Amino acid sequence: MAREKRAIAFFLAAAAIFFLLNVGAGFFGELLAPAGLTGWAARGAVAVVLALILTGNVALLLLLPFWPQVIIVWIELLLLFLAFFASFNLSYDFILTRIGFLITQGAFTTIYISLAAIVLASAIALLGALARLSKNGFAYAIAGFYISFFRGTPLLLQVYLIYLGLPQLGFVVSAVPSGIAALSLCYGAYMAEIFRAGIQAVPRGQGEAGTALGLKPSLILRKIVLPQAIKIIIPPTGNQFIAMLKDSSLVSVMGVWELMFLARTQGRAEFKNLEMLVTAALIYWILSAVFETIQARIERHYGKSDHR
């Protein structure tokens, strides 16, 4: 009984929301117009039909086991998403002629800038974290200052500072290295804090046990503390990498022809902006999905000890 009551409540709520938001008025309104329904009646009818479809869909899905449920919901959301893009009336011919260059030049540049920045940021972050944990006042102060500044200012501003500021000191850095430097320094600062937290989360007793066995501090760090810290560090670090992939678009202000730069400029000559923006959105999304998959694999590898 409770189940049916919940279904009816769900249906009524959905219908009310659809009615208030006037969802689907354009498309479904046209379908209903020949039936002689217009105005409020049509709006009500559309809301009821949509709510019925939604409720029926949810009711059927609830009968399925977990994984089929997940897969079907994904497919449904994806179809809705594509329908949303299709409603923009994009010129697919235009996208087809430009997508090759968008990938070979744009996505390629985005990927190599991101990968270089990921390697450098990880190294900086490890150094930063160790300095923050050290008893050397000098190292502690430098790391603290660095993290505070690079976390406390916008990445775009850091890009400008490095590209326009360094030449004042006599270092003329070209666009791509400036971009990689800005990304590495900014994300290194965030990740240093993640690494520090991960290292501190390893129980003190682990290190002390190593000392009791007569191991050198560097060996304790490498063989006992870090392997346990990595498991904690990986999920937030994966987050940072995905965020960095997208923030690499900021280097376009220096004229680097990466994905976002091309997405903004390719369609300009014919005044077709949305085409390339939607395409770029999908490419970024796919790249992020690859990063997610890699992260999941690494997580599984270091999480072996958790499996029972």
Next chain:
Amino acid sequence: MTLQTKVITSFVALALLLPIAAQAGGTLDRVMSTKVLTMSSDPAYPPQSFLNDKNEMAGFDVEVGREIAKRMGAELKIVTPAWEIITAGNWVGRWDMSVGSMTPTKERAEVLDFPAVYYYTPASFAVHKDSKISSVADLNGKVIGVCGGCTYEAYLKKNLVIDAEGVPAFDYKVTAGEMKLYETDTHAYDDLRLGDGVRMDATLSALPTIQEAIKNGYALKVVGDPVFYEPLAVAVDKDDAEFSAKIAEIVNAMHADGTLSKISQTWYGADLSTVK
């Protein structure tokens, strides 16, 4: 020498060497010896400069740049940094000139040199096609979208100063009710095309760019006559007078022999190389 003094001396030596390694001045010598003239250009400002369907830079500015390079006996290389990076000046040899439809304002003249004006752009107001606004006077008190930091913003703020030869006199005909600033003109068009008064009522922009947008299906229309003409100049870094003189000489020759008129006809369908 102890280890510490060695380290310190090598650092000091390094610091002294670096500024010498960086390029200062000598732009003309560099262009002449490498046979490469590097120009900065906006990739998203049709028909002045844009990425064409072959993913190459094209447009009026690009063709003018190409002609300047040809007359110097050099090859043209194009880079595309953001506008504010070009106007920040101090290019440190990253590129040699900007043929980017830049108006030689006083503020810019403090960081850049403007050796030669190569054409004039009429600035016009545009509204959505369905708008009831029919004259420039109707625009008072309306929401107007313009590019931030450009001459159109300065015009609406009534502090536009163009310190170049042959600027036709103009007066401030419009007081905006509210100004909306955009990264570049075409973003303003995108908002204006959404509908009359949806996000704004009008935009002030380059007439050729507005016409290009209308040609490409933007639901806009031009209001009245141009409100001012701005001279647009080739910009170079401040450090090489010889290079500036060379650019001036080439551009003047291009005015004299009709090359600029011809390129202007190709891209604008009108001769904008002189003021009407």
